Amino acid sequence: MTALLNPFARPGRWFRGVFHCHTTNSDGMRSVESAMAYYAEGGYDFVSITDHNQLTPVPRRRKDGPLAVPGTEVDVGQSRLGTSYHLVGIGLREMIGLPREVAARHGLAPQAVVRALQQAGAVVFVAHPYWSGLVVDDLLPLDGVAGIEVFNANTEVDIGKGYSGVHWDDCLSRGKLLFGVANDDAHWRLQDFGQAWTQLRAEALTPESIVEGLQSGAFYASTGAVLEDVAFNGAAITVRVGAPGASEVRFKCDHRWGHRVVAEGEPLETATYAVRGHEKYVRVEVATPSGQRAWTNPLFLER
Numbered sequence: 148m149t150a151l152l153n154p155f156a157r158p159g160r161w162f163r164g165v166f167h168c169h170t171t172n173s174d175g176m177r178s179v180e181s182a183m184a185y186y187a188e189g190g191y192d193f194v195s196i197t198d199h200n201q202l203t204p205v206p207r208r209r210k211d212g213p214l215a216v217p218g219t220e221v222d223v224g225q226s227r228l229g230t231s232y233h234l235v236g237i238g239l240r241e242m243i244g245l246p247r248e249v250a251a252r253h254g255l256a257p258q259a260v261v262r263a264l265q266q267a268g269a270v271v272f273v274a275h276p277y278w279s280g281l282v283v284d285d286l287l288p289l290d291g292v293a294g295i296e297v298f299n300a301n302t303e304v305d306i307g308k309g310y311s312g313v314h315w316d317d318c319l320s321r322g323k324l325l326f327g328v329a330n331d332d333a334h335w336r337l338q339d340f341g342q343a344w345t346q347l348r349a350e351a352l353t354p355e356s357i358v359e360g361l362q363s364g365a366f367y368a369s370t371g372a373v374l375e376d377v378a379f380n381g382a383a384i385t386v387r388v389g390a391p392g393a394s395e396v397r398f399k400c401d402h403r404w405g406h407r408v409v410a411e412g413e414p415l416e417t418a419t420y421a422v423r424g425h426e427k428y429v430r431v432e433v434a435t436p437s438g439q440r441a442w443t444n445p446l447f448l449e450r
């Protein structure tokens with residue numbers, strides 16, 4: 148068993164932010180200023196603007212506004228089904244060289260693009276695998292990818308393909324470590340903003356600490372559910388859920404191992420899972436009575 152970083156046991160505080168959204172620099176309906184103003188009003192701590200195939204200059208930080216962390220989203224490569232990968236790079240210093248022509252971009256090897264993004268200083272995750280038509284065999288060979296979007300609001304609101312939990316479990320079951328982020332991917336045309344975010348644990352709010360937290364899995368993903376604590380003592384995992392509590396807590400493992408705790412009457416404040424010892428990994432999903440979710444990263448992984 149390889150114990151992974153448990154952000155709840157990490158010093159620091161929680162910072163809330165989004166790692167994926169668009170502006171009028173690409174196909175979003177809001178300007179950079181308007182997008183940042185929206186997230187400022189919502190009290191977000193950090194925002195990455197990830198316009199397509201370009202690096203939108205990081206705006207000057209407004210008083211009480213979120214920290215902007217540079218980002219981009221590139222559509223490259225070809226999947227088993229002939230679709231392309233959407234790779235999000237966060238924290239890059241400069242834009243990587245990319246062909247303007249769509250066909251040429253889709254002819255690139257995704258692994259080479261991941262490497263280029265990493266060399267430019269980025270942490271890379273795969274956006275909306277379900278919407279992209281990616282299958283597990285598209286994800287398994289990719290080295291250097293920190294995670295996938297377990298939830299993407301835009302693709303959920305648009306066509307109901309925002310959840311990629313099965314892709315995630317499929318990779319984890321094969322011993323491939325990926326973390327799970329949740330993002331708006333706001334294009335501001337649909338109700339795709341204020342829907343999904345990441346709670347990241349760090350000692351300070353700086354671009355470096357946010358990028359490091361993303362790389363090391365020091366976060367959980369949420370569409371509104373709040374996790375007060377997740378404790379793992381090697382034998383049991385105990386989750387404490389913030390108000391209003393959970394209607395359901397799921398401990399997700401490989402194969403058919405795992406456990407589901409359902410509230411009877413009052414919402415759950417805590418739930419515990421006794422680790423059997425043969426699970427390859429355990430991660431936790433929480434749902435509130437109104438259907439808001441949260442997803443932890445796996446707490447350990449057998450590779």
Ligand SMILES: [Zn+2]
Binds near residue numbers: 220233274275
């Ligand atoms: Zn995309």
Ligand SMILES: [Zn+2]
Binds near residue numbers: 167169220274
């Ligand atoms: Zn996007």
